Amino acid sequence: MAAVASKSDQGPAKIKVEANELAERILALCAEIPQGVNDKVLQASMPEVDPKSRALAINHLLTNGKIDLLQSERGLLYKARTSTSQVGTIKGDAEEKLVYKIIEEAQNKGTWIRDIRIKSNLVQTQLNKALKSLKSKKLIKDVKCVNSTRKIVYMLYHLEPDSSVTGGAWYSDQDFESEFVEILNQQCYRYLYQKLEKSRECTSGPLMAKNISQASSKEVLQYISELGISKIQLRPEDIEAILDTLIFDGKVEKTLALAEGEETRLYRAVESLIPVTGLMRMPCGGCPVIKECSDVGSVNPIKCSYMKEWLS
Amino acid sequence: MSVAKQKLCHLLLDEVFGSRVAKVGRHLAKWEKCFLADLYQLDQPHECLGVLINHGLVTYGRDPRPTPGVQYEISLDQVIQTIRYPRYLYLIKALHGDNAELILEEVLRRGQETLPKIMEKSLNRIELDENLAKTHKQDLEKTFQTLVKEHFLQRAPHVGTNPEVPGSTVPILDETTRFHVPESIESCSSIYWCLNVDRFHVEFRNKILVSTVTRRIDETAGKLMEFILSLSGKKLEASSRHISITEIYANINKCIDLKLRQYKDHYLKVLEEDRTRFIDRVGDEGGGTYVVNFKHIFTVLGSAVVENVVQEKFNSKALRIFRVVRDKLYVEESQIQKLVMIPARETKLMTYQLLENNFIQVQELRKSLSANVVAKSFYLFHVDLNQVARMVQEMCYMSLSNAIIRKNHELQINARLLEKQDRIDSITSNINASEEFVSEEERTQQLEEVQDMLSPAEHDLVKQIRRCGDKLHSSLAQVDETLLVLELFLKL
């Protein structure tokens, strides 16, 4: 089947331009034959094109919703969509069509029921009915939104929700996976700290030692992938977000370096500047009631039980 | 002037100079500026005031225009520094030996003193025969000269007139003769000497920096930092003088650390490149010139202290939030949540806890000024480091006060027992020193008898009280360390 070549096969820019041209041609052909064209016709009309790039172009058109893939007695057919909107193709009453259109416009960011109501001017019961019917036809779906617990957004069924809705790699079903983040945070630090410890044994000067202790985000990512603690494939941005939390923890520092004409971020573990400061080594430093503590009243240093515990 | 600070000052004055001076001090602190007449209601105000002035804790001045009388003003910051007297002694002993400690002790006891008097008192403390006394006197004099040369001691300010305000009376520190010892000791009888506190703080400051560098990089780097700091001058300033690389190299070449000699350029580079910027390269003449920007370094250290407090008082998540807010300057709540990667509810809770405890502040930005428009405002969080540092300073004052109060309390309730123990100790040492005993057995027997004056339970109790005392004492020193870093941060 033509539509299987994966996205990652996309080559450099030149091929992309070609692919675009090709896509245009295919689209034009489909528009000419509204009943749909099959693979054989396509092949015949553009013999000079190799099957792989054709598949690519078709894939591209499919994901963008420019054409549809239909099963018929003649085999698979590619058919141009009449307009970018699919409203015309759905069956249902006028309300449903209206609602569908509004939801379609929102794309993969989704839209909220209140906005639909305002835009469509429908009363709640009508709207609910339309939504329910569309949902049962598997034309739309509801997605829980990470930003607030009770908010639900609607979008077309085949769309992959935007990361602003799902929250990206750190959310599963709108729950923030804090443990996962915590573990990654610890593991990244561990990796960098091991490097720091190794660099201490380095005998060729402090600059060298500093270099040894650094790692780029890609290296960290590789280490994490090899550990196999992540079920999903993390992207470099994800790991950088984790590394950023380590920077905010004050455990890691980031430097920008220019390597092979490309800017890379280098991370290294650092020792904190000072050990636990003197104030915090006595009970008053961490005392929750220090503001209330005075000579008079029941909170005072003489009767204080924190002190008593600390001194005994 | 905060209540906590005043309270601590009162406690410290009481510890160092006794209750009468403390009362005068408290009175002065309350009214900021006082005439002598205001103090008459107190016990021996003249003497107490004298003590305070001698130690540089009270300054005076007469400005004939607004009011004709002499006004006295206490400096609470100076009073708090009396907590460092033991550290001063310890430092000077480490740097310049026992004689220096002896001299400093005399100066500290009197506040200010003439050289002949210092000599006399120090010599009296050690009983020596005449010959030894003579050489010892010479030694002492030499040490004294060194201390002045090193700026640890200075001439005390004398009463003078501010040239700009005729008829005024103010203490004047003469810069030209400040660190000058006259040739003949005899002519010194009218010159008073006192402590130059800043010079001690320079030493403390350098120590902090060296240990920070050692911690951050390694020992060799710490050593290099020590060399550089030894060239940085004797004054407490925001930035050091320009130090050329040749000076630094000359120092390095004198030392035996091979690693440092081999990689001196690398180490300089590492010091320069560190986020804390231990040294700054300011020019290229002669291979490079460096300065130490103390102000910047102590800003970093000060915020490290504050961070440490946040971490210990709350937890590491709070610290993360705190640092996000600090780094981003002004930030909205939702932005914080995105960056810290902590569940939204927890982030919110911690953020507001930090806010409640004044570690972060909130700034409201209104789109419209009219009051009835709701939800038209942004709330931005930010950190005012100076303010937070002051607050932590205040916490230090409270903690110090509490430790002192507790210590006094422990000693007071167990006073009888401790007295008894003291007596036993002195008898024991007498027995050990005496030669009356015929045999060793007899001596041991006697000793045992003396020891039996306290029951085993009491022995344990004494031990425990002493342990408490030590713990409180050492925590006083530790909190003071925190205070010092904050002080340098806020002052420089």
Ligand code: SF4
């Ligand atoms: S004395 Fe006790 S109650 Fe008072 S501040 Fe210290 S720890 Fe808290």
